[in-house]
Every structure is written in C-alpha cells, then in structure tokens.
Amino acid sequence: MHSTMNSTLESTDEEKAGRWSGRNVDKDALRREIWERLEETGVNVGPVWSRISNWVGADEAAWRLSQLPVWKQAKIVKCNPDPPQIPVRLRALYDGKIVYVPVPEFGSGDLPWVKLDPEKLSRDGVQFELAATSQGSVQVGEKLSFEALEPIDLAVCGCVAVTRAGGRTGKGGGFADLELGLFRDLGKITPETPIVTTVHSSMVVDDDRLPIMEHDSLLHWIVTEKEVIETKTMRSQAGGVIWELVLPDQFEEIWFLKQLKEDILARKAGQAAE
Structure with missing residues (x-):
C-alpha cells in the first residue's frame, strides 16, 4: 500500500513538473510557482499544469490589446492556439484581420499552420466563435506550410511568465522561440514586427526571474487584465533559428x-x- 501511494504521488509531481521539465531548472521552478498561484487564488479557468493556462480576465486583456495602435495597424496577425488567447483571435476576426494559428504543437504530418480569413469564414457561414477555438480553427481554416504564410504584422505569443523587460517563458516546449526564429529565417517577420502577449497580472515577475537566453525573442508589449506594459526593450531580437x-x-x-x-x-x- 505504501509503495502504491508513493507511486501515485510521484506521478502527480511528474505531471505538475511539466512535459518538458529538466531543460532549465530555474524556469521549471518559476512555471510551477505560477501554476500553483493560479490555482491557489482561484483565477484559473480549467486546468493549469503543463500548459498555457487560461485565467479570469483574458477577455479584458484582449480588449486592452485591441486598443493599441500596433493592433489597429495590423492586417495579418499570428496568434498561438491556446485558450487564454481565444478572445484575441475572436477580436482579430471581428476586426477583419487575417489570423494565422499554428496547429497545436505543429501537429503530426499535416500542414502546421491554419489561415483564418474572416471574409471567407463569413461567406461560408462559419461562426467566428467556432473558428477562434483551437479545434475549430483546425476544422474550418485553410492549412498552410511555414513557407506559404504572408508577412506577419503582429505576433501574439502564449506565455506562462513574463517580465517588464520583455522576457518570457511558455510551457517549456520551445515552440514559440523556434517559431519566431523560423519566421525570421523565412522573412515572415522583421526586427520591427511587434511581439505581444496577454497574461494574467500574477504572471508578471521580476526581471531577474527570467534570464534572457541567446535564442529568446523579447516581447514588445504585455497586456494584462489590469494594465498595458510597453517593455521598451533595447536589446536586439534573436536572429533566425540557432x-x-x-x-x-x-x-x-x-x-x-x-x-x-x-x-x-x-x-x-x-x-x-x-
């Protein structure tokens, strides 16, 4: 009995550590802290562990983002497929923007990107509320390769923790930094392309909690349910994929x-x- 209980506890701890734990011990600890805080304060929406967690106020943050000039000027928006950014994708569609959404974790053998064109969706009678979800986007969107994407005006990333200096970490799989590096190699974004996120205010941590690595892409804007943060980072962005x-x-x-x-x-x- 004692052995079985230990095994169960170890399994739970492993699940909470995250699928990609072990790559960076400091970031692992920070993610765990953020996920625990979301649960303890009750601001989570659904499960939190090993994912870009959803949270109360995500729709408010999306509204704040939609008021920024960088949003209003953008015609093509790249957005991560996770639940807290559903309001971002929905606002983009209602604002008439083309939205590129990656198939979650880039899929397995199918084209890795989905294009959501609000005009086409409207002609086809597809509700934006369906298209803005992860499963819905894959169901109704046009599948594309990295090379087939048009240049992107605004890149939205999912994050677990961020700093006011523009540092970020996701769930630990490295998808966002790899994605942005590929975009740079393929000429889909430039050093001036705004990189933004929406996060809960409890996910904003002190700058020294997130050391910036050589391959990291820095955020230009962080939007929470309470405020808009322009990072004004002076550090140059990473180049293509290292x-x-x-x-x-x-x-x-x-x-x-x-x-x-x-x-x-x-x-x-x-x-x-x-």
Whole structure:
C-alpha cells in the first residue's frame, strides 16, 4: 500500500513538473510557482499544469490589446492556439484581420499552420466563435506550410511568465522561440514586427526571474487584465533559428523540422553564393 501511494504521488509531481521539465531548472521552478498561484487564488479557468493556462480576465486583456495602435495597424496577425488567447483571435476576426494559428504543437504530418480569413469564414457561414477555438480553427481554416504564410504584422505569443523587460517563458516546449526564429529565417517577420502577449497580472515577475537566453525573442508589449506594459526593450531580437541549440527531441517531435532546416540552410547558401 505504501509503495502504491508513493507511486501515485510521484506521478502527480511528474505531471505538475511539466512535459518538458529538466531543460532549465530555474524556469521549471518559476512555471510551477505560477501554476500553483493560479490555482491557489482561484483565477484559473480549467486546468493549469503543463500548459498555457487560461485565467479570469483574458477577455479584458484582449480588449486592452485591441486598443493599441500596433493592433489597429495590423492586417495579418499570428496568434498561438491556446485558450487564454481565444478572445484575441475572436477580436482579430471581428476586426477583419487575417489570423494565422499554428496547429497545436505543429501537429503530426499535416500542414502546421491554419489561415483564418474572416471574409471567407463569413461567406461560408462559419461562426467566428467556432473558428477562434483551437479545434475549430483546425476544422474550418485553410492549412498552410511555414513557407506559404504572408508577412506577419503582429505576433501574439502564449506565455506562462513574463517580465517588464520583455522576457518570457511558455510551457517549456520551445515552440514559440523556434517559431519566431523560423519566421525570421523565412522573412515572415522583421526586427520591427511587434511581439505581444496577454497574461494574467500574477504572471508578471521580476526581471531577474527570467534570464534572457541567446535564442529568446523579447516581447514588445504585455497586456494584462489590469494594465498595458510597453517593455521598451533595447536589446536586439534573436536572429533566425540557432540550429545548434535545437534539441534532439524537438527534431524528432516536430515532423517537418529537419526538412525545413535543410531548405533554409540551402537557401542561405545560395544567397551567399550570389
């Protein structure tokens, strides 16, 4: 009996540590702290562990984001597929913006991106409320490759913790930084493309809690249910993908990554030879 109870506790602890725990001990501890706080304060909406957790006030943060000039000027928005950003995707569609949404964790063997065109959705009689959900977007959107995306005006990332200096961490899988690096390699975003997030105010932590790594992309704007934070970061953004920092399990789990790496490196070699 004692052995069984220990096994159950160990399983629970492993689940709470997150699927990608062990890559960065400090970030692991910070994520756990944030997830625990969401549960303890009761501001979570649904489960919190090992994910971009949903929270009370996400719709208010989306409204605040929609008032910013960088939002109003954007015609094409990239947004993560997670629940707290459903209000962001919904506002983008109602504001007439094209929305690119990645298939969760880039899928497995299908094209990794979904294009939501509000005009087409309206013609097809598709409710924006359905299209704004993760499953709904995959169901009704147009599937695309990384290369087929048009240049992006605004990039929205899901986060578990952020700093006022623009630092961020997600759930630990490395998808957002890899995604943004690929965008830069493919010319889909520029150093001036705003990178933003919506988070609960309890997810904003002191700058020294999130050391900025070589491959990290910095946030320009952080929007909570209470305030808008312009990070005004002076640090330059990461360039394209730093391939030597991509982990073996990322190459194994992200089905298209090896081929896309070959294509990008071949393109760069060709440009250098011209």
